Amino acid sequence: MAAAETTTENTAQPPKGLRAWLGDLFTSKAVREELDDLKKRVGKNEEAIATNSETMMSLVRSVSDLAGHSDTLLTQTLQLQQKVGEFSARMAALELVTGLVNAQQPPPEGQHDIEIDFEHIPSPTNKLPSDLDFDNNTDAKNKNKNEVKRIRNDMIEITSLSRELKDIDKYLNPLPPPPIFYSLNDDHQLNHCTLYNNDLKREIESCSKNVGRIYSRYESEKKEDGVEWYCGSGFRASPNHIISARHVVKREHMINDRVYKLVNIFICFEIDCTIGKEVELEKLGLNQCSSSSSTTDGIYELVELDRQLVDSNYPDKLTSGSFIWNTVNDFTILQYKDKDNIPSSSSLTHYLVPSYPPNSQFETIYVVGYPSSIKMEKFKEDYPKDLNDQSLTEFYNRVKKQSGYFEQKVVSVATNGAILDDSLSTHMCPTLRGVSGGPISTNASGDSKFIGIHIGGSMSMKNNFSISVGHPAFVFLYFQHIANDAFIEQHQLHQYKEYYLSIKNKNM
Structure with missing residues (x-):
């Protein structure tokens, strides 16, 4: 019961x-x-x-x-x-x-x-x-x-x-893939950013203000051949100095069996530096830049500083394992040509200093720069070989949209990278042609610091490359032109100076 x-x-x-x-x-x-x-x-x-x-x-x-x-x-x-x-x-x-x-x-x-x-x-x-x-x-x-x-x-x-x-x-499953790049608004704030670390977001935005687009003008000996322009990226390293990749401002190019020599170098720090809109190359080439022109305002002419000592002391090409980088010492230091025409507003007098020794215990690594306009055919030659034509076309259109049609300042982020002092450093930040010369930094670098310079990538190696602030050749050139005693004291670069002196004693 x-x-x-x-x-x-x-x-x-x-x-x-x-x-x-x-x-x-x-x-x-x-x-x-x-x-x-x-x-x-x-x-x-x-x-x-x-x-x-x-x-x-x-x-x-x-x-x-x-x-x-x-x-x-x-x-x-x-x-x-x-x-x-x-x-x-x-x-x-x-x-x-x-x-x-x-x-x-x-x-x-x-x-x-x-x-x-x-x-x-x-x-x-x-x-x-x-x-x-x-x-x-x-x-x-x-x-x-x-x-x-x-x-x-x-x-x-x-x-x-x-x-x-x-x-x-x-x-x-329905989520679209994350951005290839983060774009920035006119106040240098990241658009649609999924980074939940606010300190990192603030540091990236602060870093981006120092990055500009470089325009290098080349002329042939025969005037009828016209001029050629090459674009890259660079960043402020002091009130008067800009750092970039050497190949962005190389002395000459061979085009259609003609030698084109470097004539002028310009830089613009705006978010959107689209050629033909914000920047009129013809006016730059004719030296008609004036503060009253809306298309040339905020553009500054640069000159490359002497690098004979560094090239003579470090004549070997940089390597990464068996891979050899073609440009010897692919970094350079430039300064404003006209000392009376340099950035004057507070937002344009900030700059980045080396983070030394670089902290290799980082979670996020990023690069800031300006992609260059690229045609679909060239894009297919340079980028993912494991995608079919339809997927590659979709990838191209997505990248074009996220990078402001390839000509706006962008930030690319990754979690993997190796910082090396005696060879090429590597990172996995997705980049395009034109970003060369942009600063590399991490969440562990500190505010207004950089750990390297982006110089390019290799599809065969499936890697992007940079030059570390600890590479002896870079340290040599940096102390030759930027890091005087007052600058060292101001930014507490005493350990960096000791490292430089040890390098100098070995080579002089």
């Missing part, structure tokens, strides 16, 4: 939802006593619970990073965060109740523990700690059998949680 009453009690009401049946459960005196004891034991495992919680929140942060650049996806992410939070609470309750169930009522013959899909739960463990194991607790097994049977029936509702968690994939 008692068995019949028990059956009636357990089947009289259908499951009323997780909160309802937990409420009913906790009203039982026996279960309350058991839970009071459990609370004391669970208190010993707060660290493990905190670890599980942090793992769950790490998933949420990752989803937020990916979705942050889209308002629609951001809304979905917030909904997902709520879902994950609810799920986490329900799983905590489930683990406690599962302990009670397994301890107080042996499973029916031929049936094992309640089957719950833990496949997608990002938790270090799906079992209760050993000190909460009730298998050998005789007193617990004898308590409240009727409650346990009802709980076992209601467990069917709990198993649906695994299906809810699988819905996370539905939020992740």
Whole structure:
């Protein structure tokens, strides 16, 4: 008769939802006593619970990073965060109740523990700690059998949680790939940025203000051949100096069997430096730059400083393993040609100084520069060979949009890189032609610091290359033209100076 009453009690009401049946459960005196004891034991495992919680929140942060650049996806992410939070609470309750169930009522013959899909739960463990194991607790097994049977029936509702968690994939899969580049607005603020580290975001934006687009003008000996222009990037390294890659301002180019020699070098620090719009090359070439012209205002002429000593002391090409970089000492220092026509506003008198010794323990590495306009055909020659034509076309259009049609200042970010002093440094920041000469920095460099100069990449090596501030040849040229005693004292570069003196003593 008692068995019949028990059956009636357990089947009289259908499951009323997780909160309802937990409420009913906790009203039982026996279960309350058991839970009071459990609370004391669970208190010993707060660290493990905190670890599980942090793992769950790490998933949420990752989803937020990916979705942050889209308002629609951001809304979905917030909904997902709520879902994950609810799920986490329900799983905590489930683990406690599962302990009670397994301890107080042996499973029916031929049936094992309640089957719950833990496949997608990002938790270090799906079992209760050993000190909460009730298998050998005789007193617990004898308590409240009727409650346990009802709980076992209601467990069917709990198993649906695994299906809810699988819905996370539905939020992740539709996400578009993250940006190849981050663009900047007119105030040098990152657009649609998914970086959640505000300090890093601020440092990148501060760094970007110092980066300009370089225009190098070349003429043939035969005037009828006209002129040729080459573009690259450079950055302020002092109130009067600009650092760039040497090949951006190389002395001459061979074009159609004609020698074109370098005549002028200009730099512009605006966000948008599109040729034919913000910058009219014809006016620059005719030296018609004037502060009253909207198309040439903010453009400054540069001259390259002497580099004979560094090239004579360091004549070898840079390498990375078996790979050889063609340009010897591919870095240069320039200064403003007209000392009366240099940046004067406070936003344009800031500059970057070397971070020495470079901190190799970084999480984020980035480069700032100006991509150059490139045709589809050339893009296909230079970039991913493992994409078919349709995918490469889509990739080209996406990059074009994110880089302001290839002529706006952009920031590219990665997590991998190797900073080397005696050879080429490497990084995985996605770059295009034109970014050469831009500064390399990391989240560990510090504000207004750089660790290297981007010089280019190699599809065969699947790497991008830079020259570290610790490379002896660069250090030699930097102290020759920029780092005088007052500058060293102002920026606390004493350790960098000691390194320079050790280099100088070896070569002089």
